[in-house]
Amino acid sequence: MPRLRSLAVLAKSANMGLNVDAEEADRLSLSLEVISRVLAEPALAGWDGFGVVVQAYGSRAGAVIDAIYDMAEAHDRRVMVRLVKGAYWDSEIKRAQVEGLDGFPVFTSKAASDVSYLANARKLLGRTDRIYPQFATHNAHTIAAILHMADDRTFEFQRLHGMGETLHGLVKDAHGSRCRIYAPVGAHRDPLAYLVRRLLENGANSSFVSLIVDDQILAEEVARDPFEALGGDSGIRRGPDLFAPERANAKGFDLTHTPTLRQIEQAREPFAAHAWQAEPLLAGAVTGGDPVLVRNPARHVDVVGMVRYADQADVQTALDAARVWGASAQERTAILNRAADLYEEAYGEIFALLCREAGKSMPDATAELREAVDFLRYYATRSAGLAEPVGVFACISPWNFPLAILSGQIAAALMAGNGVLAKPAE
Numbered sequence: 234m235p236r237l238r239s240l241a242v243l244a245k246s247a248n249m250g251l252n253v254d255a256e257e258a259d260r261l262s263l264s265l266e267v268i269s270r271v272l273a274e275p276a277l278a279g280w281d282g283f284g285v286v287v288q289a290y291g292s293r294a295g296a297v298i299d300a301i302y303d304m305a306e307a308h309d310r311r312v313m314v315r316l317v318k319g320a321y322w323d324s325e326i327k328r329a330q331v332e333g334l335d336g337f338p339v340f341t342s343k344a345a346s347d348v349s350y351l352a353n354a355r356k357l358l359g360r361t362d363r364i365y366p367q368f369a370t371h372n373a374h375t376i377a378a379i380l381h382m383a384d385d386r387t388f389e390f391q392r393l394h395g396m397g398e399t400l401h402g403l404v405k406d407a408h409g410s411r412c413r414i415y416a417p418v419g420a421h422r423d424p425l426a427y428l429v430r431r432l433l434e435n436g437a438n439s440s441f442v443s444l445i446v447d448d449q450i451l452a453e454e455v456a457r458d459p460f461e462a463l464g465g466d467s468g469i470r471r472g473p474d475l476f477a478p479e480r481a482n483a484k485g486f487d488l489t490h491t492p493t494l495r496q497i498e499q500a501r502e503p504f505a506a507h508a509w510q511a512e513p514l515l516a517g518a519v520t521g522g523d524p525v526l527v528r529n530p531a532r533h534v535d536v537v538g539m540v541r542y543a544d545q546a547d548v549q550t551a552l553d554a555a556r557v558w559g560a561s562a563q564e565r566t567a568i569l570n571r572a573a574d575l576y577e578e579a580y581g582e583i584f585a586l587l588c589r590e591a592g593k594s595m596p597d598a599t600a601e602l603r604e605a606v607d608f609l610r611y612y613a614t615r616s617a618g619l620a621e622p623v624g625v626f627a628c629i630s631p632w633n634f635p636l637a638i639l640s641g642q643i644a645a646a647l648m649a650g651n652g653v654l655a656k657p658a659e
């Protein structure tokens with residue numbers, strides 16, 4: 234926030250505009266918090282050069298415009314809003330799927346993004362008392378629709394340097410509209426990310442700039458009304474269904490979503506000061522060593538619990554009792570799946586333990602639990618064509634993945650009908 238504030242003050246003193254670009258959807262709430270505080274800055278009073286970018290492919294776009302308008306009202310400012318469709322579609326879809334999230338932060342069809350763009354353009358054009366609308370697009374249909382809606386309201390078009398020159402030139406000549414050209418500046422390494430994004434954008438089959446240079450595609454098709462193309466199933470799988478019908482994906486946790494964070498906090502709370510007692514789990518009597526104190530590696534005053542390590546006699550008891558698993562493949566599948574469900578149900582305790590004992594951050598803890606669950610469900614599906622069990626396996630977990638890798642090793646050996654002696658990391 235201080236950095237953006239000082240840049241804004243500098244831009245104001247130079248009488249130039251400053252735009253905060255829109256990046257990945259998981260940064261949207263944070264960006265808005267920073268923007269709202271900077272806009273409130275008294276030093277920026279009377280300056281109309283502060284700009285925010287809104288991505289129409291985001292399903293929250295309309296609400297974001299409302300929020301920006303309210304901020305401008307509250308602080309008596311005029312802001313510039315650049316409406317774009319959004320440059321990170323593939324990674325938004327992929328992230329939501331990989332993280333097992335229940336939906337997507339962006340629309341899943343090109344037509345829906347186009348329609349959202351028009352709806353939000355109309356919203357901006359209706360708020361020109363506080364907002365200066367800027368329409369950044371290289372799509373001729375979108376531009377024509379805006380010209381049609383704008384009447385005599387003040388706005389501008391924007392294009393990227395090297396793109397849409399002919400189109401925007403024609404529009405400027407015919408309508409006398411304004412067009413701002415956005416160009417990357419810097420040493421050759423700085424604009425690389427920018428250039429890669431342009432390559433992806435122009436290479437996408439659905440993109441206007443790619444369609445218009447393909448003379449096999451009719452003009453009517455290129456400039457088709459997006460409202461007509463709306464509807465139907467995009468066929469894009471949501472996170473939970475990613476591996477369907479074979480298995481369920483591990484439950485996801487959106488750590489950028491405040492209500493989810495609150496829910497995790499509540500589930501962890503009962504274990505915030507809990508002291509676990511660990512000792513060998515044997516099919517026989519435990520002798521064990523003396524209990525040893527386990528401390529949180531990040532906060533030594535936090536005692537996580539006590540552990541009694543196995544001694545030589547315990548290892549012998551375990552070895553004597555170990556044998557291959559007599560259960561049928563069907564039963565093994567059911568038990569591994571049940572274990573996965575129980576892990577997910579116990580997420581509060583598991584997160585507390587992973588953070589307090591293994592020193593994991595929340596993103597690491599969620600990744601670890603999800604990997605453990607995926608291992609269990611993955612091996613549970615491997616019942617076909619199994620050979621006879623080999624015998625007894627010793628599974629030793631590494632310290633850095635105390636749950637996931639230990640669970641994976643155990644699940645693989647058990648699914649094949651073997652017995653397992655498991656030694657957790659200290």
Ligand SMILES: Cc1cc2nc3c(=O)[nH]c(=O)nc-3n(C[C@H](O)[C@H](O)[C@H](O)COP(=O)(O)OP(=O)(O)OC[C@H]3O[C@@H](n4cnc5c(N)ncnc54)[C@H](O)[C@@H]3O)c2cc1C
Nearest residue numbers: 254255318319320341342343346369370371372415440441
């Ligand atoms: C001046 C300027 C500044 C920009 N600043 C930003 C910025 O700050 N942040 C940012 O993210 N982008 C920014 N962009 C990039 C912008 O998002 C893309 O240029 C834009 O999406 C391309 O839209 P179009 O209307 O030109 O093309 P079109 O071809 O009409 O639209 C392509 C867009 O449609 C959307 N789309 C494509 N397929 C699908 C699908 N299956 N489901 C849903 N939506 C789909 C995507 O957003 C894709 O980029 C900027 C662009 C310009 C010109």
